[in-house]
């Protein structure tokens with residue numbers, strides 16, 4: 001894997017566009033702690049240009065036959081899969097995940113989403129209602145307009161595709177602001193999408209810092225909808241920003257997801273699932289299973305074995321194909337270590353607790369897989385999203401207590417239940433206040449199924465057939481066909 005420093009511009013109206021001020025953001029390779037690229041720190045002028053471009057793009061795209069829209073989106077899916085190795089490498093260099101994760105992201109997540117929504121482009125339809133002799137009424141489902149997308153660093157395309165693909169299928173134009181920590185894959189993707197036949201202006205990428213360009217973006221009166229994925233704190237700020245231009249918002253925010261293991265669970269599967277749930281991508285996944293709730297009768301054996309397994313977890317840069325890569329920034333590493341220090345004062349540290357000693361990992365932002373046992377449910381490490389490889393383990397006595405502890409959080413993004421009792425699985429799934437419930441697995445939910453977050457994890461529908469409605473306005477048209485009764 002090469003690492004020459006790149007100098008990238010923004011991508012607006014089918015062209016690379018230098019920033020108007022010359023100010024840049026430095027993008028760091030988290031596995032090496034070295035400069036990877038610079039991108040413009042966009043200004044109001046740059047943003048105005050991107051939104052004007054998207055307004056022009058919208059007029060072309062909404063008037064493009066839906067069948068043709070679907071064909072172009074399908075071509076994007078196919079091209080992304082063909083070029084998956086190149087995009088996987090960019091993802092790994094910039095976000096720190098393994099090449100294998102990058103390949104999966106391009107083929108089975110982002111590629112799959114563009115493929116899925118390509119097929120939906122010409123199946124958007126409304127309803128009709130006849131009042132005999134009075135009215136023929138019908139609905140028109142119309143694209144929202146210029147949609148603004150804000151994407152976190154951990155999966156620029158794996159998460160970006162979740163809103164960009166349905167937005168395009170519904171006939172909207174798109175302006176994306178990627179994280180200034182990981183803007184590269186989305187910039188290159190926008191160029192690729194235009195080469196696949198997307199008209200100029202339909203997909204634009206602006207770069208710059210969240211506090212700064214992000215605030216200007218979410219206050220911009222030219223946006224017709226805001227689709228945000230990121231932390232709850234930033235989501236709150238964006239909703240305040242957008243209050244002056246009260247357009248539709250969809251918010252996919254943070255999580256602190258409970259992973260519940262009952263005594264009747266398949267032990268080996270539950271152990272492997274618990275490890276994957278928190279340590280894959282070093283815990284930097286919104287739905288990571290960061291709170292493990294274990295039934296008292298199996299707790300000692302389960303946690304003992306988990307701590308042993310944590311010692312064998314591989315840690316390394318992208319080429320190592322390790323389960324755990326670096327955390328994204330030096331600042332995030334310090335934040336995670338700070339949470340670990342807090343944990344030491346309230347719970348028992350049974351694995352990890354620091355940084356790896358491997359000399360090759362000293363320059364990058366690596367943290368050991370860390371497990372705390374006996375964590376009180378109100379401790380900060382049990383309640384706050386750490387977004388790092390830190391697992392809090394607590395015990396429960398029975399099903400009611402497990403449900404109560406699982407729901408005792410401000411978040412409601414994901415959850416998991418491990419049990420061989422099918423009745424219990426359904427009962428617990430029904431009681432958990434979370435957008436997703438995994439039963440006897442972790443993470444492998446179908447992208448074809450729609451869901452909505454609970455509580456401080458956000459609002460709006462993501463994935464599957466119903467997500468398309470977040471990108472459509474519904475208009476009713478009533479035609480007089482006779483003499484309606486007098487009022």
Ligand code: NDP
Nearest residue numbers: 152153178179180209210214215230231234252253254286
């Ligand atoms: P942040 O909330 O810090 O940033 C997310 C995005 O918002 C970035 O593009 C960031 O830009 C931008 N941003 C920051 N401040 C503003 C602002 N004032 N106005 C507009 N945009 C702004 O999250 P992270 O990038 O650290 O990602 C981790 C978080 O994302 C976790 O909380 C995680 O749970 C959540 N997440 C949620 C997912 C879900 O599906 N629910 C999926 C993945 C992650 P910049 O980086 O340039 O500051």
